[in-house]
Amino acid sequence: MALRTILTDGDPALHKACRPVTNFDQRLHDLLDDLKETLANANGAGLAAPQVGILRRAVVVVDVEDNMLELVNPEIISQEGEQEGFEGCLSVPGRWGVVKRPLKVRVRAQDRDGNFFEAEGEEIVARCFCHEIEHLDGHLFTEHTDRLYTTEELDQMMEEQGE
Ligand code: NI
Numbered sequence: 001m002a003l004r005t006i007l008t009d010g011d012p013a014l015h016k017a018c019r020p021v022t023n024f025d026q027r028l029h030d031l032l033d034d035l036k037e038t039l040a041n042a043n044g045a046g047l048a049a050p051q052v053g054i055l056r057r058a059v060v061v062v063d064v065e066d067n068m069l070e071l072v073n074p075e076i077i078s079q080e081g082e083q084e085g086f087e088g089c090l091s092v093p094g095r096w097g098v099v100k101r102p103l104k105v106r107v108r109a110q111d112r113d114g115n116f117f118e119a120e121g122e123e124i125v126a127r128c129f130c131h132e133i134e135h136l137d138g139h140l141f142t143e144h145t146d147r148l149y150t151t152e153e154l155d156q157m158m159e160e161q162g163e
Contacts, residue, residue: 001033003041004052009092011053015138018055021072024114028058032070032112035060039068044090046128048135051091059132063125071119074109074133079126086154087127087141096154097145101127 007013021028031054039047039060048059057073081103088096105126107119121129131141142148149157 001030001037004034004038006038006042006047006051006090007053009140009142011091013050013053013055014091014135014140016050016055017138018050018057018136020057021110024072024110024112028056028072029112031056031058032060032072036068036070039090042090045124046132047090048132050135050138057136059135061121061125061128061132063119063121069119070112071107071109071129071132072112072114074107074129074136076105076129076133077108077118078106080104083123083127085127086149087131087145089131089141092140092142092148094151095142095148096151097141097148099127099141099144101130105129107133 031049035047038052046059046061049056059071059074061069061071063069079102082100083103084098084100086096087099103126104122107129110116
């Protein structure tokens with residue numbers, strides 16, 4: 001396993017559509033292991049292959065139990081409700097925006113050996129599924145918000161809300 005460099009906004013790899021994974025081989029397993037290690041090291045909620053410069057449809061997402069789910073060729077197959085809240089991205093460091101997402105989503109994906117499975121996420125996990133899957137089509141959360149806040153501004157707003 002190895003840490004990979006997380007690309008930041010402006011890198012062309014973040015704005016391209018990724019190709020489906022067709023080989024469920026050691027190379028894919030290494031990529032998924034590296035995504036998990038890189039995500040844990042960055043203390044993030046999700047990471048997509050294009051964020052480390054690999055234009056393939058693979059993501060890892062942290063679930064409610066703090067497990068890292070590996071999703072290969074993921075697709076959202078149903079969604080319901082709506083939530084609005086702050087969102088950030090490891091490829092847009094230090095910037096946060098208010099983004100509307102479905103409250104609940106169901107995803108169909110393959111595991112590292114190619115077996116299909118379905119996973120469901122609510123609230124922050126639903127947000128994360130949507131965010132990571134969008135990365136595979138070259139989209140960033142910043143496209144869904146008019147205003148970006150700095151970490152300092154976000155902390156200040158959270159503090160004010162808490163008072
Ligand atoms: Ni992101």
